[in-house]
Amino acid sequence: MQPTPRFVKLVITTGDPAGIGPEVSLAAAKNFLSEQPDVQITLLGDTSLFKDSSGKNLSTPERLMIESSSLGSPMVPGVLNPANAQYVLNLLDRASEACLNGDFDAMVTAPVQKSLINSAGIPFTGHTEYLAQRCNTKHVVMMLCAPLPAGFLGIKSQRDLRVALVSTHLPLKEVSASLSYELLLETIQIVSQDLHTKFGITSPVIRVAGLNPHAGESGYLGREEIEMITPAIEAAKQQGIRVSGPYPGDTMFDAAALEHVDAFIAMYHDQGLAPFKFVTFGGGVNVTLGLPIIRTSVDHGTALDIAGKDIADSGSMLEALRLAYTLALNKRNIS
Incomplete structure (x- = not known):
């Protein structure tokens, strides 16, 4: 009898809803699940961001879950909305807290728009600094x-x-x-x-x-x-x-x-x-x-000019998932 695989559990914060984060997160997650049989991925984001043009939910593999978090305001692709700044931070808070609690092995972040969060009156210089504060890391x-x-x-x-x-x-x-x-x-x-x-x-x-x-x-x-x-x-x-x-x-x-x-x-x-x-x-x-958790991310921005056109390249997000998976396995083997 084959032992039940111990899944590596990854969570993706899908970033600013007006950018390419939701679409590259979903595409890369599907690709990575086809590569690795011992992975579970949870996407954090409003369920409306993962529907096709007719409003139907997009099909997802068995090991891909979507945990919904409500938008502050309806989203228009490519159009920043300060009313969704807190939504973006809520995703980061949920993922980092869950990783600290051991619910996920690593978090992967899609791009956010720093100017949007600051325009909403919330001081924010980037993921790196924000997660350091959340994890109480100097x-x-x-x-x-x-x-x-x-x-x-x-x-x-x-x-x-x-x-x-x-x-x-x-x-x-x-x-x-x-x-x-x-x-x-x-x-x-x-x-x-x-x-x-x-x-x-x-x-x-x-x-x-x-x-x-x-x-x-x-x-x-x-x-x-x-x-x-x-x-x-x-x-x-x-x-x-x-x-x-x-x-x-x-x-x-x-x-x-x-x-x-x-x-x-x-x-x-x-x-x-x-x-x-x-x-x-x-x-x-x-x-x-330096964080007590594993966090990887894409190396590009929100690409507002191509958001919602289904032409964004998900390659960087796929590489971020691959690295998060490798680091999680390394940590598991060392500990």
Whole structure:
């Protein structure tokens, strides 16, 4: 008699109802369930978002559930409505609480519109910061991941490109003031720890960027490298972490490094994500490190211009589900 499979339970917050979140969530969930027989997926969202043009409920596989949460106001595809801002946050609250309680093994988030939530009078800088607060976690790290195929830029075998950020959604003029030795050291520690415990990498290799051009040019172009970044790297080395830097931002991602570096740490959003998105072509996944739960996400926005037209590419959401599943299995095997 075959043992009953222990399902990996994933929950998807389907994002802003006016964007492509609901449609890519449903499409990717169906695809992933056809790949993995030991998965159950729950979509969080208003049931009206999962109906065809005639108003009939869309067919769903046996292991796909829809848990309804009511919209604040009727939805028009591509048209933002501040009355639905709280609805969006309700989905995040429900998923994070359920993951903390052990009801789900991981949560996957569809895109939200930050401006919509703020226009409704609710301060919101992004999923990463919001979930950190919900999980009562002081410091989390945003990291983007994507597989690079063998042969890309001459690499001999498939490698995962991972780019983590010290600062996230900040105006550029505020980045330098936000940095500190403590923040940098904690970021390196979190990246190293989660690469080990969640990604299953025994002894991860990490590269850290500088902040200024040429990594400060020995202080002539800025002193952040001398006063904060290098001391944090050296302290991490003393703790046994395999980390190096600071590297100039324009040379850190050289092709040879892709063969052996497990994660790159950038100082600010565009320093890390501009090269990442250039080479991953929308196939990346956002994962939040440092949380007590597993959270992955797409690496694109709400795409309001194509919402409701059934032409959105669900590839990034599918990759986010694949990574959430892998991380959940790793956590299960380690614990």
